[in-house]
Amino acid sequence: MSILGTRVLRTEDPRFLTTGGVYVEDLVDERLDGACHVFFVRSPVAHARISGIDASAALAAPGVVAVFTAADVADLPTIPPSGPMNKHMQQPMLATDKVRYVGEPVAVVVVEQPYQGEDALELVAVDYEPLPAVLGFDPSDDTLLFEDAGTNVAGWWGNPAELKADLFDGCEVVVSQVIINQRVAPAPMESRGAAAVWGADGRLTAWIPNQGAQGTKGGLARMLNLEPSQVRVITPDVGGAFGAKFGADREHVIVAWVARELGRPARWSETRYENLIGMTHGRAQQHTITIGGSRDGDVLAYRLEVVQDAGAYVRAGGFLPMLTRLMTSGPYDIPRAESVAKVVVTSTTPIGAYRGxxxxxxxxxxxxxxxxxxxxxxxxxxDVRRKNLLPxxxxxxxxxxxxxxxxxxxxxxxxxxxxxxxxxxxxxxxxxxxxxxxxxxxxxxxxxxxxxxGMGEGEGSGPNENATVEVRPDGTATILTGTSPHGQGHQTAWAMLASEELGIPVEKITLKWGDTDLIPKGGGTGGSRSLQLGGAAVRQASQELIEEARQRAAAQLEASPADLVYDKTKTSFNVAGDPDAAVPLTQLAEQERLLIRAVFTGPGAxxxxxxxxxxxxxxxxxxxxxxxxxxxxxxxxxxxxxxxxxxxxxxxxxxxxxxxxxxxxxxxxxxxxxxxxxxxxxxxxxxxxxxxxxxxxxxxxxxxxxxxxxxxxxxxxxxxxxxxxxxxxxxxxxxxxxxxxxxxxxxxxxxxxxxxxxxxxxxx
Amino acid sequence: MTQIELTVNGEKRSDEVEPRLLLVHYLRELLGLRAANVGCDTTSCGACTVLLDGKSVKSCTVLAVQASGHEVTTAEGLAVGGELHPVQAAFRQQHGLQCGFCTPGMVMATVGLLAENPHPTEAEVREGLEGNLCRCTGYHNIVRAVLAAAQAQAGQVTGEQVTA
CATH class of the missing domain: 3.30.365.10 (Aldehyde oxidase/xanthine dehydrogenase, molybdopterin binding domain)
Structure with missing residues (x-):
């Protein structure tokens, strides 16, 4: 009987239930011995000019190793907005002349022991000259978050001038409503964190809770002005992400920078207070909807006007409304539908991806x-849904x-x-x-x-993901995946897929992910992509492995590959009708490494x-x-x-x-x-x-x-x-x-x- | 520094600690027992829940010195001889965990809850775990796990009574 479709209990669980997962804060690794601890001084005001920073009292406090401000990290690039948005809205690594939201990192205090950081943070004196806050879905341009941009509108998806004046002509019933899709906090139970160390060879190793080590590595390399080959990202257990742990944040960059600057490993653990103001928020859209149709329930026209509050810096806020527009008409057959989206910046925490x-x-x-x-x-x-859903x-x-x-x-x-x-x-x-x-x-x-x-990302053109499957001489198997589980149960699910093809029991299959030296490519886990792309790659690699093994077994048995049968219960090949002429998979693995890497590419989302x-x-x-x-x-x-x-x-x-x-x-x-x-x-x-x-x-x-x-x-x-x-x-x-x-x-x-x-x- | 003496997972300990050291940091940093996690700053999330003399407490709101003279049990101390505790087994059986971060605290809170109320209704389970937050499961399978654990433990008690 096939294992697919059955309720296999998670092989991940015993570890989580007894000793607990090993999250970034739990890491014990000799490479991190003697690590200093990084703390962020964050803006307590929404919008202000910084007129001075005095770190002398903090520097004199017990255990303080160093204090850094924007001037110290001037060699690091600024981060451009995502999507086709106003390029003057650049995000600095640490606030330079201005702060633009409560929680924006202004300075860094580095200490020997975590408790010392809590004490020293309060001793960094920052002079703020307050400016009016920029808030809401229709912020005026009287106060600008980015003077160079000349506006608080970051950009548009679609052209508002192209909205049709006659869209609702012929509709017997027309309704309009302004709807607020409020700002929420992703709030994974594990907040953010990082640990970083540089090798004598000038390579960075960074442990960061993330949704895809390869993307995080790319982000770090870009923001640290490094070649990708100079960065290794290792993903520890991740205590939830919900879209908010994709890529690398500026705090991660700073931790790596501090480790290089001080020549010793550095660690950071975000408090929940920091997390609720420092990690990206989700949603924060205003929708003005107009819908029209016949009195008996035929929806004939629909208009969606979106305003995305992107927060102070345009991160995912620059492209989330594009996805909203893509799904404007949902599951319905609406003859006339249109949508347009405006993106604005406000003096609030930046918006990022959040479940969906x-x-x-x-x-x-x-x-x-x-x-x-x-x-x-x-x-x-x-009845209205029945009438209008696509057949x-x-x-x-x-x-x-x-x-x-x-x-x-x-x-x-x-x-x-x-x-x-x-x-x-x-x-x-x-x-x-x-x-x-x-x-x-x-x-x-x-x-x-x-x-x-499962939208497109990664290697090649279509949406794709890679997997490597290896059968070992001891009868176990290892899978390397480009996905990045943080609660989804890939260890169990991917083992089921391999077990189905190989016949090796789920308990004897190990899954590895999230080490960019081991798995250089991968799209991570997000956008509900993992099983349909990463899982399909595991199946494909497993099938190709069996075919490779069949060729080798046929050579040994001096038989035609087509005449060989693979017996999953015995994990062994034999000539059809002759069970004695058999070659076990383990024997083949012993003779020569039995390993296949496959890339599955789908036709689309x-x-x-x-x-x-x-x-x-x-x-x-x-x-x-x-x-x-x-x-x-x-x-x-x-x-x-x-x-x-x-x-x-x-x-x-x-x-x-x-x-x-x-x-x-x-x-x-x-x-x-x-x-x-x-x-x-x-x-x-x-x-x-x-x-x-x-x-x-x-x-x-x-x-x-x-x-x-x-x-x-x-x-x-x-x-x-x-x-x-x-x-x-x-x-x-x-x-x-x-x-x-x-x-x-x-x-x-x-x-x-x-x-x-x-x-x-x-x-x- | 203050001298404390306590029992952790059945083992006697004697340590010198800063008076302000939290029990959760004592367990994690001095003893290397890192199953309990810190998920908030306000005693709201319960990820750090351990048992103090058999009752569940949030170890982020207990000073290590307050635990002196008492018995502490963490998730590491629940399983006996490699066998999962009935509550741990129920969490696995019912898929009551995903990312695992809230799990050790959730399990310890459940042990505490079932010690106080061995036969809770679903509503009582939900009330009893209100101080333990989970972002992954929607609580559905956690509630199933607690109810299943209660049943399993009741079964054991009945079994003992029958043999006695």
Missing amino acids: AGRPEASAALERAIDLFAAEAGLDPA AFTEPHRTAFGALYDTGDYVTGLERALAAAGYVELRAEQAARRARGDVRQLGIGLASYVEIT TFPFGTHVAVVEVDAETGKPTLLRMITVDDAGVVLNPLLAEGQRHGGIGQGAAQAMVEEVVYDTDGNPLTTSFADYPFVSATELPSFELVDSQTPTTYNPLGVKGIGEAGSIGSTPAVQNAIVDAVAHLGVRHIDMPTTSRRIWQAIRAAGQHSESEHA
């Missing part, structure tokens, strides 16, 4: 739009925005989710509660989505899809919401290991629901962050979430031989709008039309009151 990265934003806008349209037309939101297709479908959907059956996904939820019964229960005027009202929210996974149904209760007197149920169809093609796939869905659903209900990074009007600890940032806990009801659905893709698509982000894409729609639905009968996220008790209560006053004044 641009696609959850598209889905959130569209799914609110569909519900707003349904409400305006007086139709059931499920099932097996040949790729090109959207007006250039996305090429591989395979999909969106209507079936919707129907399965509705059936599992008991949608008809839920609507009856809702009607009964409304009729009775119950305090606790029921809300049912839907979200149908399609998302893009794949598009998982599904429907989420959220059921909530809202106390109509206090506004308190309770998420009762989450029923989801997340169809990402064939499932390799249900245990792992479900785990990915659970995590995504939880994170998405957290954005809908509780989480938000908040700044005051002066640009001071108010959510700088887990006491203030409402990181979702077990008490706020229900158990999830997952519906199985597997529509294979033809883009890889496994038939798989990505599952890492889908959960967060469907759940956010489903929960938000459910909250609005719970109080829709009271006249509420929209509530921005997070849908806190206060916001719901305010919306109910505002709707009540509105209807009272209408009646008066």
Whole structure:
């Protein structure tokens, strides 16, 4: 029986459960003996000129080795904005003449012992001449973050002048709404960190928690003005990333620079306070949606106008809106759709990728739009979705925005989710509660989505990834992968794929990743790419290894390769019909190294899809919401290991629901962050979430031989709008039309009151 | 410096420590027991949870000197003879961990929770783990693991009673 598709327990777990993982802070390595510790002096003000830095008191403090400022690192380059954005918006390694957000690194204190750093940080005196904060989605140009740029608008995706004035002509129902997709903190449980040491040969070795050592190496080399060959990145265990640990950050560069400058190893461990202001944030988009159609529910036109608050420096904020635009029309067949995106800079923490990265934003806008349209037309939101979803297709479908959907059956996904939820019964229960005027009202929210996974990156043209498989004389196997697991369970999953071909049991297969000397190429883990590209490469390398072994075995047996049978249970070749004439794999490996490297290249990105149904209760007197149920169809093609796939869905659903209900990074009007600890940032806990009801659905893709698509982000894409729609639905009968996220008790209560006053004044 | 004497995972220890040294740093830096992690600055995340005299505490909010005269158990001290503790086994069986960073704390919090309430309902499990944050699992499989561990432990108790 095939091991594929079965619930294989993770071989990673025993280590994590007993001694714990070895995260960067846990590293014990003789190369790091005698390491100094790096601490960052961070700006306490949102926007100011730096008029002076006095480090004398800090330098005199116990254990302080050195203090460095921008002048010391003047040899390092500035970091240009991503995407086609204003090139004057350059990010320095340490703040030079200005600081542009609370948390921006201004100086570095290097100490012998960590506790000394906490003490010495406070002794660095920085003189700030405050400037007005630049905030919001429409910052005026009265105060400029970058004087040379002449504007706070970093750039555009699409041309606003090309929006069609007649887009909604002929629509009987047209609805508009401004929707805030709020700023949230990725907040992996492990914050950032680094350890760095330089060899006598002038080579840097850096241990950095990341999502792809090869990308991190490239970033470090670029920012340190080094040849890539001069850098080795080693990935320790990584305690969560969620998009925010891709590449290298300026803190990582500084730690490496300090190690070189002082000629001794250097380490850095980010505190949670630093993490919540220093690590990139996610989302932070404003959506102005307009949707129009016929009174009986045909959606005819849709416009999405995006403003991306990129934060103080344009990192992923420069291209996230491009992904949002790509997915504008989602799973629907909308005859006329258009979108445009503006990117602005503000005096806040820079925005980066966060689970879904641009696609959850598209889905959130569209799914609110569909519900707003349904409400305006007086139709059931499920019926509007049924009517407008693209019909099932097996040949790729090109959207007006250039996305090429591989395979999909969106209507079936919707129907399965509705059936599992008991949608008809839920609507009856809702009607009964409304009729009775119950305090606790029921809300049912839907979200149908399609998302893009496994986009092109790495070697060659199409999306691809490499794997090396080696069988050893002792009967074990080793896999080298260009992916970079940090919770996804690749050690188990990749071993399953190799085991299927080789017959070697999963427990005897070791996975290695994240050492750029060992694995020079790789795209890492992100954008839900790993299984469909990296997993497919493992399968391909394993199959090619068996073919190579077959040739060698045939030569030994003086038989034709075609006459040989590979017996997986014995991991041995024999001539068909003659079990005695056998050559075991181990024997071949002993004679000559048995190792194959393969690169799998897919024809393009794949598009998982599904429907989420959220059921909530809202106390109509206090506004308190309770998420009762989450029923989801997340169809990402064939499932390799249900245990792992479900785990990915659970995590995504939880994170998405957290954005809908509780989480938000908040700044005051002066640009001071108010959510700088887990006491203030409402990181979702077990008490706020229900158990999830997952519906199985597997529509294979033809883009890889496994038939798989990505599952890492889908959960967060469907759940956010489903929960938000459910909250609005719970109080829709009271006249509420929209509530921005997070849908806190206060916001719901305010919306109910505002709707009540509105209807009272209408009646008066 | 202050002299402390305590038992860690069944082993007697005597050490000189700075009075301000946190228990979590004592365990990690002096004893090399690095399963407990530091995930926040405000006693909010629970990644550092250990047992102090059998009760779960957040070791980032206990001074090493406060642990003097007491018994500390960390995740490293749970498994006996290479066999996973029933709570650890349940976390593996139910896929209650992904990146692993919250896991040692989550496991110790669960051991503490089940010592206080051996037969918790799902709601009680969620309440009981409110102080332990996880970013990967959506808590779904963690809750399953705790309920499964409770069942497994109840099974063991029943088994002993039957033989007695």
